[in-house]
Amino acid sequence: MxxxxxxxxxxxxxxxxxxxxxxxxxxxxxxxxxxxxxxxxxxxxxxxxxxxxxxxxxxxxxxxxxxxxxxxxxxxxxxxxxxxxxxxxxxxxxxxxxxxxxxxxxxxxxxxxxxxxSFTFESALMAAGIPVRHIEEGKNVPMFITNRQCVPAGIFRGPMVVSMRPIPVELVVRAVQVTSRFPGVHGAPVHLGNPQQIGITDLSKPHFGDAVSVRPDEIPVFWACGVTPQAVAMxxxxxxxxxxxxxxxxxxxxxxxxxxxx
The missing domain is CATH 3.40.1640.10 (PSTPO5379-like)
Structure with a gap:
């Protein structure tokens, strides 16, 4: 099947x-x-x-x-x-x-x-010719706990979690445009490039999911992730x-x- x-x-x-x-x-x-x-x-x-x-x-x-x-x-x-x-x-x-x-x-x-x-907008990314590495490699998307704090409410507070997809440099602007159409499923990226700026020290060691390859002509692109409530729960x-x-x-x-x- x-x-x-x-x-x-x-x-x-x-x-x-x-x-x-x-x-x-x-x-x-x-x-x-x-x-x-x-x-x-x-x-x-x-x-x-x-x-x-x-x-x-x-x-x-x-x-x-x-x-x-x-x-x-x-x-x-x-x-x-x-x-x-x-x-x-x-x-x-x-x-x-x-x-x-x-x-x-x-x-x-x-x-x-x-x-x-964000799995929702991956079809649109692929239709636009933008690779989705975790699908290519048969893996779970890599997710990372960042140093960005969410706005608290009542008992709930904690860090934002992001998902990462490596994007060829020449396609980054297009990836932003495509995903910006879908604010109901996280929308545009929250960070482009240097992962250390959002508290991520090693892309090969995600907090959730699997590590994926990042090629020399690609940069890591990060989207807000719905695993955030799990980090908040902790x-x-x-x-x-x-x-x-x-x-x-x-x-x-x-x-x-x-x-x-x-």
Missing amino acids: NFADLKPSELRREIRAGCWRSPTAGLAPGYVQANLVVLPKRDAFDFLLFAQRNPQACPVIDVTDPGSPVPERVAPGADLRTDVPKYRIYRQGILEAEVTEITAYWREDLVAFLLGC EAKPELMITHAPGHMFITDLKDEELSIF
Whole structure:
């Protein structure tokens, strides 16, 4: 079976059945992928405010009703407890487990947030002739914790996480133009070039995901990343936060162009 050819609902069915447990980059081209954050209702408003204050790192595309695992706006009939390839469970800021479903963890007071993911604009990058190295190399995108602090809200505070894609020098401006069309999935890069300026000392040692090759004619380009809430969880230490495992996204029924501004 060629998973890349499946529609979002078909992919979610395969994920629910345990047939896909890998990163989702390159799947469902043309459809929006999303980061997942699940919190108790008592922390949900603080997180919504945090996301509103940090829209580039945490662009909200859907929020469920308390106790409901169904993202009615972006994938009616889906189940956020089973339709993500891998999840992470954080308690008091400590990573407790990585699991393949969260049915046993689900509670009636839980609220799920879906945040735009940069995997969404990768189809547009490739259509513009811009290479996406982690897809070429069959890896997860490299992600790094930076020295840039998010704007705090309530209990939530912490550093921005970025994803990195090496881009040929002559295509950097085009990459900025292409991704700027998609503010709902992180938009334009937050940094170009020297990684040390944002606190990254070694591109071969990402905090999340896999290292990828950077060629002599390329520069590293960094986009805000929806793994930011996981770094925030480690610092803010909420009672419980459930997330996707980095790179293992929820695939929605939304088309990319629905989040494009032009």
